[in-house]
Amino acid sequence: MPENADESTGAREALTHNTNNAATAGIWRHRHADGSVIVKHATPPTGDGLWAAGAEPAHWNYWRREALAYTTGFATEYLSGSRIRPPALLGDSTRPDGSVELTLEDVGRGQATGWSPERLGGFAYQLGTVQARWAHPTADRPTWLSTGWIRQYAGRFGPESPPDWDHPQLAAAWPKRLRDGLARQWESRDRLFTLAETAPRTVSHLDVWPMNIMDDPDSSDGAVLLDWSFIGDGAVGEDIGNLVPDSVADGLMPADGLPEIADACVTGYLDGLRDGEWRGSPDEARRAIAVCGAAKYVWLAPMMADRLARGLAIGSANYDRGDDNPAILERRRSMMELLVDWTDQALG
Structure with a gap:
């Protein structure tokens, strides 16, 4: 979650996602003067359960996998040559607690x-x-x-x-x-x-x-x-x-x-x-x-x-x-x- 997001002004909008999945702390649309971006917060494993995050790549819900797909360029490489693409990665950062925040292109609402x-x-x-x-x-x-x-x-x-x-x-x-x-x-x-x-x-x-x-x-x-x-x-x-x-x-x-x-x-x-x-x-x-x-x-x-x-x-x-x-x-x-x-x- 962006630290400078002002909830009182409506600058941040929580987006629908599977809230049971422990690998994702949240997804938000963050508005700013020049437009908007999507922020996704990935968190390390903290416990057990049906939707627990995994610490190792072999785990079905490995918590770093999505960040790696973006930061290594693999998602873009995977879809190259087709008329499908991933959203552009605009930034990534690691928080003091080890969690990862991805800032992604906001492609709109045309699901x-x-x-x-x-x-x-x-x-x-x-x-x-x-x-x-x-x-x-x-x-x-x-x-x-x-x-x-x-x-x-x-x-x-x-x-x-x-x-x-x-x-x-x-x-x-x-x-x-x-x-x-x-x-x-x-x-x-x-x-x-x-x-x-x-x-x-x-x-x-x-x-x-x-x-x-x-x-x-x-x-x-x-x-x-x-x-x-x-x-x-x-x-x-x-x-x-x-x-x-x-x-x-x-x-x-x-x-x-x-x-x-x-x-x-x-x-x-x-x-x-x-x-x-x-x-x-x-x-x-x-x-x-x-x-x-x-x-x-x-x-x-x-x-x-x-x-x-x-x-x-x-x-x-x-x-x-x-x-x-x-x-x-x-x-x-x-x-x-x-x-x-x-x-x-x-x-x-």
């Missing part, structure tokens, strides 16, 4: 939550060309890139006891066929993680969703990709397996548009891989998208069932638009149907 499926598909195409290039093994990748991320992340969540798939609220919103499919997904989580880990590899951003994609103010058809905290080894298509379901999970985009989003993003990404001269087959990439999407969200429906059983809210505390549980169950139904379909593709 991809307002994009059409076709434009998301265009973004996916550009990402495909990038990840085709990074799919070829190289010896000089940074040692601080994440590894084994999907199992470390998704394997932490979920209830301790078997989910009650027949909970009255769940049964009223989702048909038995869907609930049976979600039970199959949860029971197959270890296999899904292994399939994701053995899929063809590339360097993945690992947090691609509409909240992290912005209009590029310097380009009519470009995009700015935010939040480089997780970047590392991932499967080809892993980012698309996240982007598609996460576009509607919190009500940020209309749920009835999910089929069009899925078609545009998968098709665009596969075309990008082809034009980027990826050496694998489209079928391999399509299956990897399904595998990784199913693995990434394997915990979500069980967690929802567990929270319903305990009389708790099931929406996201940071991003969800505030609907009640029945509305969220209805909204996420198309997402869950897609995840079951992807699970069947993965396990078939």
Whole structure:
């Protein structure tokens, strides 16, 4: 947080982010006479928990990773040759307590939550060309890139006891066929993680969703990709397996548009891989998208069932638009149907 930010004059605006993540103390828009900048404060590990920060690069939530992605220039190098770019790094500093403050370009408020499926598909195409290039093994990748991320992340969540798939609220919103499919997904989580880990590899951003994609103010058809905290080894298509379901999970985009989003993003990404001269087959990439999407969200429906059983809210505390549980169950139904379909593709 800038020490000279004057809260009383409205010079600092707190921005929406995952406040559970201990690696981030805050993100602010800081206004000054010449415009505005974004300030992000990264903090060293201080304890345990589901969202604890990691002290070592092998940790899925290594607290220095994003700062390194910017200060070494790797985020820019990663996206070079595409119409996607990171925000410009304007400054970085280390505080006396060892925490790091990044000052970044403020690219505005044009988040991809307002994009059409076709434009998301265009973004996916550009990402495909990038990840085709990074799919070829190289010896000089940074040692601080994440590894084994999907199992470390998704394997932490979920209830301790078997989910009650027949909970009255769940049964009223989702048909038995869907609930049976979600039970199959949860029971197959270890296999899904292994399939994701053995899929063809590339360097993945690992947090691609509409909240992290912005209009590029310097380009009519470009995009700015935010939040480089997780970047590392991932499967080809892993980012698309996240982007598609996460576009509607919190009500940020209309749920009835999910089929069009899925078609545009998968098709665009596969075309990008082809034009980027990826050496694998489209079928391999399509299956990897399904595998990784199913693995990434394997915990979500069980967690929802567990929270319903305990009389708790099931929406996201940071991003969800505030609907009640029945509305969220209805909204996420198309997402869950897609995840079951992807699970069947993965396990078939």
